[in-house]
Amino acid sequence: MSGKRRVWKKVVGGLRFYLLMLLVFLTLSILSLHILQEELLENAQQTGSALARSYTLEEERSATTYESLIKVAAQYLDRQFRQGATDEELHEWMQVFFETIQNVTGSDSVDPYAVIDGEIVAANDWEGDETYNFSETGWYQQALEADGEVIYTDAYTDVITGRNIITIAVKSGTGENVIAFDIFPERFRISSNTIELPEGSSYFLCDRSGTLLYAQTEMQSDPDEMQDYVSGIVEQMRRGELARADSYVLDLEGRQRGVYYSVAENGWISIITIPFRTILGGLLRLTITFSVVFLILILFTVFMGVRDYLLRRRVERTNETVRVLGNSYYAIYRINFTSGAYEIIKGSEYIRKRLKNRGEYPQFLSVLSEVIEPVAVQEFLRCFSLENVRALVKQRVRDFGGDFRRSFHGEYRWVNVRLLFDESLSKGEVVLCFREIEAEKQAQLKQMHLLEDALDTAKRNEESQNQFFSAMSHDMRTPLNAIIGLSELAAKQTNDPEKIEAYLQKINRSSKQLLGLINDILEFSRLKRGKLDLNEQEFDLEACLNECVDLFREQIETEGKHLQVSVTLEDGTVMGDSFRITQILNNLLSNAVKFTQPGDRIMVQLRQVEGQEYAKYQFIVSDTGAGMSRTFLAHVFEPYERETRFGARNVAGTGLGMAIVKNLVSQMNGQIAVESELGKGSTFTVTLPLERIQPSKPTDNTQAEEQIRLEGRHILLAEDNEVNMEIATELLSMHGAEVTQAWNGREAVERFEASSPGFFDAILMDMQMPEMNGCDAARAIRAMKRTDAADIPILAVTANAFAEDIAATTEAGMDAHISKPIDVLVLCQTLTELLRRRER
Numbered sequence: 001m002s003g004k005r006r007v008w009k010k011v012v013g014g015l016r017f018y019l020l021m022l023l024v025f026l027t028l029s030i031l032s033l034h035i036l037q038e039e040l041l042e043n044a045q046q047t048g049s050a051l052a053r054s055y056t057l058e059e060e061r062s063a064t065t066y067e068s069l070i071k072v073a074a075q076y077l078d079r080q081f082r083q084g085a086t087d088e089e090l091h092e093w094m095q096v097f098f099e100t101i102q103n104v105t106g107s108d109s110v111d112p113y114a115v116i117d118g119e120i121v122a123a124n125d126w127e128g129d130e131t132y133n134f135s136e137t138g139w140y141q142q143a144l145e146a147d148g149e150v151i152y153t154d155a156y157t158d159v160i161t162g163r164n165i166i167t168i169a170v171k172s173g174t175g176e177n178v179i180a181f182d183i184f185p186e187r188f189r190i191s192s193n194t195i196e197l198p199e200g201s202s203y204f205l206c207d208r209s210g211t212l213l214y215a216q217t218e219m220q221s222d223p224d225e226m227q228d229y230v231s232g233i234v235e236q237m238r239r240g241e242l243a244r245a246d247s248y249v250l251d252l253e254g255r256q257r258g259v260y261y262s263v264a265e266n267g268w269i270s271i272i273t274i275p276f277r278t279i280l281g282g283l284l285r286l287t288i289t290f291s292v293v294f295l296i297l298i299l300f301t302v303f304m305g306v307r308d309y310l311l312r313r314r315v316e317r318t319n320e321t322v323r324v325l326g327n328s329y330y331a332i333y334r335i336n337f338t339s340g341a342y343e344i345i346k347g348s349e350y351i352r353k354r355l356k357n358r359g360e361y362p363q364f365l366s367v368l369s370e371v372i373e374p375v376a377v378q379e380f381l382r383c384f385s386l387e388n389v390r391a392l393v394k395q396r397v398r399d400f401g402g403d404f405r406r407s408f409h410g411e412y413r414w415v416n417v418r419l420l421f422d423e424s425l426s427k428g429e430v431v432l433c434f435r436e437i438e439a440e441k442q443a444q445l446k447q448m449h450l451l452e453d454a455l456d457t458a459k460r461n462e463e464s465q466n467q468f469f470s471a472m473s474h475d476m477r478t479p480l481n482a483i484i485g486l487s488e489l490a491a492k493q494t495n496d497p498e499k500i501e502a503y504l505q506k507i508n509r510s511s512k513q514l515l516g517l518i519n520d521i522l523e524f525s526r527l528k529r530g531k532l533d534l535n536e537q538e539f540d541l542e543a544c545l546n547e548c549v550d551l552f553r554e555q556i557e558t559e560g561k562h563l564q565v566s567v568t569l570e571d572g573t574v575m576g577d578s579f580r581i582t583q584i585l586n587n588l589l590s591n592a593v594k595f596t597q598p599g600d601r602i603m604v605q606l607r608q609v610e611g612q613e614y615a616k617y618q619f620i621v622s623d624t625g626a627g628m629s630r631t632f633l634a635h636v637f638e639p640y641e642r643e644t645r646f647g648a649r650n651v652a653g654t655g656l657g658m659a660i661v662k663n664l665v666s667q668m669n670g671q672i673a674v675e676s677e678l679g680k681g682s683t684f685t686v687t688l689p690l691e692r693i694q695p696s697k698p699t700d701n702t703q704a705e706e707q708i709r710l711e712g713r714h715i716l717l718a719e720d721n722e723v724n725m726e727i728a729t730e731l732l733s734m735h736g737a738e739v740t741q742a743w744n745g746r747e748a749v750e751r752f753e754a755s756s757p758g759f760f761d762a763i764l765m766d767m768q769m770p771e772m773n774g775c776d777a778a779r780a781i782r783a784m785k786r787t788d789a790a791d792i793p794i795l796a797v798t799a800n801a802f803a804e805d806i807a808a809t810t811e812a813g814m815d816a817h818i819s820k821p822i823d824v825l826v827l828c829q830t831l832t833e834l835l836r837r838r839e840r
Helices: 002-082 088-107 138-146 223-238 282-312 317-325 349-354 363-369 374-383 386-394 438-491 499-527 541-558 578-594 647-650 657-669 723-733 743-754 772-783 803-811 824-838
Strands: 110-116 121-122 165-172 178-185 202-206 213-217 257-262 271-276 330-336 343-345 359-361 399-408 411-420 430-438 537-540 562-568 572-575 601-608 614-623 670-676 681-692 715-718 738-742 763-768 796-797 817-818
Touching: 002 088, 002 110, 002 165, 002 271, 002 282, 002 411, 088 121, 088 537, 138 165, 138 178, 138 738, 165 743, 202 223, 213 223, 223 257, 257 572, 330 363, 343 363, 349 363, 359 363, 363 738, 411 541, 438 743, 499 647, 537 541, 541 562, 541 578, 541 601, 578 601, 578 614, 578 657, 578 681, 614 803, 657 670, 657 681, 715 723, 715 743, 723 738, 723 763, 723 824, 738 743, 743 763, 763 772, 763 803, 763 824, 772 796, 796 824, 803 817, 817 824
Parallel strands: 562 601, 715 738, 715 763, 763 796, 796 817
Antiparallel strands: 110 121, 110 178, 165 178, 202 213, 202 271, 257 271, 330 343, 330 430, 343 359, 399 411, 411 430, 537 572, 572 681, 601 614, 614 681, 670 681
C-alpha cells in the first residue's frame, strides 16, 4: 500500500503540475490573443493609413492635372490679352480649350471661364451671367490674393447652375484677369484608384471644411445623413480622438469601424473606414479554435493522470536518469558523492570491460584516467574528485564540465564531460556523462584559426593603409604647400616678371606632382575594380620609348645625372596599347629619377628577344641609385608599400605606382622582374608579347594637324565654381570665342532656350552643379523642339575620370568628355573637331 500511496502522490503531483501548466497556458493564451488583437489593429492602422495616402496621392494627381491645365490656360490667356485679342477670339479659344480639357480628363467634369478686363468670358454661355457679380465671389478674391498661385474653394452651390461645385482659379498676368474652372466633385477624378479596399470598407473625400465631395460606400442613406456622419468623423479626427489604433466610430448601421485618413496639400481629406469584423474576423475564429484546443488539453491531462496511475506503479531509476540527461551521451554514470560509489547507467566499451556496474568511485577515476590524454589527467582528477563534486553541489552548480581528448582504440578524439546536479535525483547523487564532440571541436578550432588569420590580415592591412595615408598626408601637403607659398610670393613680386615667371613654373611643376599623386590613386582604384580596357592600335615602339624618355631628359640633366638609352629592334611597328606601355615606362623612369642622386646613371634599354608573329619585347630600366632592401624587395609590388630605409624616406609618392605597373603588365600577358641591392641601384625588366605588323604609309603630319579655329564662335559655358568659370572663360576668349556664362544647369537650359536657333555654336557643361546637374541639363536641351537642340555639340567638363562617368555623359546625349584640370590644347582641339563635324 505504501508503494501505491507514493504513486498516487506522484500522480496527484503530476496532475497539479499539468493543471498549473494549463493555467499558465490559458493566461499566456489570453494575453497572446489580446496582443494579437492589438497587432491586428496596429496593422490595420498602417494598412488603412497607407490606403488613405494612396487615395490622397490619386486625388493630388488629378489636382495636379487640373493645376497644369489652368496654369497653361492662364499663360496663354495673358499672352492673348496683351496681344489685343477680341472677345470673339477669346470665346473661340475658350471653346477649343474646353474641348482639350475634355480630351485630357475624359469627361465633361470641368466648366472653364475667365474674367477678362472686367467681363466674364465662358466656354459655355451662362444664363444670367450679365448680372453675375464675380468681383464679390470667394474664388475671384482668393485668386487675386494668391497672385499667380492656383487656389481651391470649398464645395458650394453655384448661384447660376444650382449644382454643388468646386472652383479652382488662378490670376492671369499682372492685371486683374482670372481664369477659373468649375469642377463637379463627383467627376473630379481623372482616373480611378486601382487599389482595392478591404471588404465592407468605405472611402470619403472631403474639402477643408469637412464638406463631403465624394463617397464610395455600401452604406445606404440620404445625402444629409451621410454628410452628418462624415462631419462627425472629421470633428473627431481634428480633436485627435481617432489617432489610436484601437479607436473607432459607429457607422450608420451601428457597427464599429476603424478610421484612417490623409490630408492632401490643398487641404482635402481622404477618409477610409474598415469594419472591425473585417479587421478582427480571423481573431474570432482563432479564439473559438483555442477554446476547443484548451478543452481537449484539459481532457487529455485528466486522461494522462488516470493512465499514469493505472500503468505506472513505480518510477524506474533509469527513466529518472534519462529524464535528466536524455540520450545524447555515449556514457552516463550516477555518482553518490556521500558514499563515494558509482553506478553505470550507460557505459563506454572500455569501462564495461574493466569495471562492474557498481563500485568505488576512486577506482572508476583510476580506470578512466588510463584513456585520458596525459596532459589533461591531473586537471580531470582534480575537477571531478569527490571533494570538488561536494563543493560544486554545495554551491548549487547544476552543470559543470569541459572538453578534453580521450583515446578511442589508440586515436585521440575530443570529448565533452558534464557533471549534472538536480533535486529530482536521489539525495547525495549527481550524474556524470560523456559526449564525443570531435567534429564540432575541429570545426570550432578551424573557425578560431580562420578568425586569427583574418585578424592578422586585417592588422597588416590596417598598418599598410595607415602608413599609406600618413605618407599621402605628407606627400600631398608638400606640393600644396609649395603652390600656396609660391602663389603668395608671386603676388608680392608684381614688378618683377622674371621672378613671377619662375614662381609660376614651380607652381606648375608642383601642381603636376599633386595631379600625379591623385592619378595614381584613381588608377589603382580602377584596376582594383577591374575597369581597365586595353586599346589596341598600331604604333612605333621606339618612338613611344623616346617620347617617354624625353619627358624626363631635361630633369635628369638638370639634376646632374647621366642618361643612357639603347634600342635593338628588328620589328619596331607593333599592335598594342601605347598609352598603357607609356604608363608603365613613366612609373619606372619616375622611380629611377626619384631614387638617384647627382652623378648616378639611369639606363633604358629596349630590345626584341623573339621574332615570331607575337614577338617578345623587353623594356629594361636600371639605375645606380639607392636600391632596395631585401625585406622591401619581397613587397615592392604590393599597394601602399614604400621603402623607408635611408634616402628613400623623403621621396614623395603614393606607394601605388609599382602595384599599378604589376597589374598593367599582367593584364597585357607580360612579366616583370626586379633586381636590387641596397646602395647599389635597381633593375626592372618588363617583358611584353606584342604583335609585329608592317608599318603603314607615313602621313604628312603638317597636313594632318588641324588648326584650332574658335574665332567668332558663341560658346555657352555652364560652371558653378567661380575660379573654374574664370579659367575656362579666359582660355576660350584667348582663342577668339565669345562666352556666355551660366552658373548652374537650370540657368544653362534657360539661356539656351531663350536664345535664337543657331546662336550658340557649342555648350561646355560641368557635371556637378546645383539645381540641375550637367547630365539632366543636357537631356533637357536635347529634348527641346527646336532645330539646333539635337545637333549642337555638348562637351562634358568634369573632374570625374572614371569610365562609368564618361558613359553617363554619353547616355545623357553629350558628344565628348574633357577631364579637369583642363588641358587647353585638348579642349580647343576637341571643340574644333566637334564644330567641323557639325558643319559637314
